[in-house]
Amino acid sequence: MSSTPDPRPVVAVTMGDGAGVGPEVTVGALVHEEAFTAGRPLVVGDAHRLRLAAEALGAAVDVVEVGSPADAAFTPGRIDVVDPHLLPADLPWGEVSAAAGHAAHEYVRIACELAGRGEAQAICTAPLNKAALHAGGHRFPGHTELLAHFFGVEEVSMMLTTPRIKVIHVTTHVGLLDAVARIEPGLVERTIRRGHEALRRAGNPGPRIGVCAINPHAGEGGLFGYGEEAEKIAPGIEAARADGIDAVGPLPADTAFFLGGRGDYDLVVAMYHDQGHGPVKVLGIEAGVNITVGLPVIRTSVDHGTAFDIAGTGRVEVGSMVEALRQAVELAATPL
Structure with a gap:
C-alpha cells in the first residue's frame, strides 16, 4: 500500500557564508515548529558550522547530515543538511575567507541542481559575502547573478x-x-x-x-x-x-x-x-x-548581509530569514 505524497514543497536553504551570520539565521529560522507546517526545509551547508550556530543561539536542535531530500525527516527539532564538507573546522567567525566564499558558491550550485531535478520547489538563501566569493575564485556581483548563471537564465529581477x-x-x-x-x-x-x-x-x-x-x-x-x-x-x-x-x-x-x-x-x-x-x-x-524573479523556481533571501561584526555571537536578528522561508513556501505552493 503506497503512502500519500507529502504536499509540502521542499525548500533548499543555503547556509551562505560560514564566517558570517548565515549559519545562525538558518538555525534560528528552523528551530520553530512553524517552519515545517507548510514546507520541508532542507539545508545545504556545513553541519559542524550549524551546530556551532545552534550553540551560540542556545538552541536545542539536532543537526543531521543527509544525502538527499529522500533521506530527510523534515520534522521540528531536527535540521536536515546536505553537507559537501568544504569548510575547515577551525574557520574563524567574522573574517573574509576564500574557503567560505567557495563553499557559499557550492551551496548555491547544489541547491540549483536539486531544484533543476525537481527535488526542491524553491530556494531560500542566507547571506554570502561578495569579497569572500571573489577570493574563492567566483567573480559574480552577488546571489542574483550567481543563480541566473546556474539556471542558464539571461535576465532576472531583484x-x-x-x-x-x-x-x-x-x-x-x-x-x-x-x-x-x-x-x-x-x-x-x-x-x-x-x-x-x-x-x-x-x-x-x-x-x-x-x-x-x-x-x-x-x-x-x-x-x-x-x-x-x-x-x-x-x-x-x-x-x-x-x-x-x-x-x-x-x-x-x-x-x-x-x-x-x-x-x-x-x-x-x-x-x-x-x-x-x-x-x-x-x-x-x-x-x-x-x-x-524570473528563475525556473522561486528564490527568496534575507535582505541583509553577513554582519561579520556580530557573527558567532548569537545576537543576530532572525526575523528576515523566518519571513524569507515563509514566502519561499507560499510562492512555491501557489501556482500561476
Missing part, C-alpha cells in the same frame, strides 16, 4: 518586499552611469511584467504598479536630464499597459515611494539599486525579503 512596500529593480549591481545607460523600454517592460506575475503568484490578481523616473521630478518636462523618461521608460510602461497591466509612471521617485508606502501601489519599480534599496531599508529591513 524584488524586495517588506510589510509596507514591495520594490522591483530594473538594474541592480552596476554603477549609476552604467545603470542609466542600460535602462531601455524593453528592459523596463520585462521588469514590470516579472513583478506583475510575481504578485499574481502571491495571490494578488490585479497588482497596482508605480514606476519611478530616473531624474528629479520625472525630468520636469525636460528641465532635468536629457529626456530619459520619455525615451527609456514611458514606452515600456505603455507596452505593459497595452497588455492589461495596471502600471503608472514615470513618477518622481520620492512621490512613488511615498504613495507606495501609503498603500496606493502594490509594487514600485525602481530604476537603479539605491533608488529602491534606500526606501526599503527605511520602511522595513527587519522583516525585509529579497526575491529573485
Whole structure:
C-alpha cells in the first residue's frame, strides 16, 4: 500500500557564508515548529558550522547530515543538511575567507541542481559575502547573478518586499552611469511584467504598479536630464499597459515611494539599486525579503548581509530569514 505524497514543497536553504551570520539565521529560522507546517526545509551547508550556530543561539536542535531530500525527516527539532564538507573546522567567525566564499558558491550550485531535478520547489538563501566569493575564485556581483548563471537564465529581477512596500529593480549591481545607460523600454517592460506575475503568484490578481523616473521630478518636462523618461521608460510602461497591466509612471521617485508606502501601489519599480534599496531599508529591513524573479523556481533571501561584526555571537536578528522561508513556501505552493 503506497503512502500519500507529502504536499509540502521542499525548500533548499543555503547556509551562505560560514564566517558570517548565515549559519545562525538558518538555525534560528528552523528551530520553530512553524517552519515545517507548510514546507520541508532542507539545508545545504556545513553541519559542524550549524551546530556551532545552534550553540551560540542556545538552541536545542539536532543537526543531521543527509544525502538527499529522500533521506530527510523534515520534522521540528531536527535540521536536515546536505553537507559537501568544504569548510575547515577551525574557520574563524567574522573574517573574509576564500574557503567560505567557495563553499557559499557550492551551496548555491547544489541547491540549483536539486531544484533543476525537481527535488526542491524553491530556494531560500542566507547571506554570502561578495569579497569572500571573489577570493574563492567566483567573480559574480552577488546571489542574483550567481543563480541566473546556474539556471542558464539571461535576465532576472531583484524584488524586495517588506510589510509596507514591495520594490522591483530594473538594474541592480552596476554603477549609476552604467545603470542609466542600460535602462531601455524593453528592459523596463520585462521588469514590470516579472513583478506583475510575481504578485499574481502571491495571490494578488490585479497588482497596482508605480514606476519611478530616473531624474528629479520625472525630468520636469525636460528641465532635468536629457529626456530619459520619455525615451527609456514611458514606452515600456505603455507596452505593459497595452497588455492589461495596471502600471503608472514615470513618477518622481520620492512621490512613488511615498504613495507606495501609503498603500496606493502594490509594487514600485525602481530604476537603479539605491533608488529602491534606500526606501526599503527605511520602511522595513527587519522583516525585509529579497526575491529573485524570473528563475525556473522561486528564490527568496534575507535582505541583509553577513554582519561579520556580530557573527558567532548569537545576537543576530532572525526575523528576515523566518519571513524569507515563509514566502519561499507560499510562492512555491501557489501556482500561476
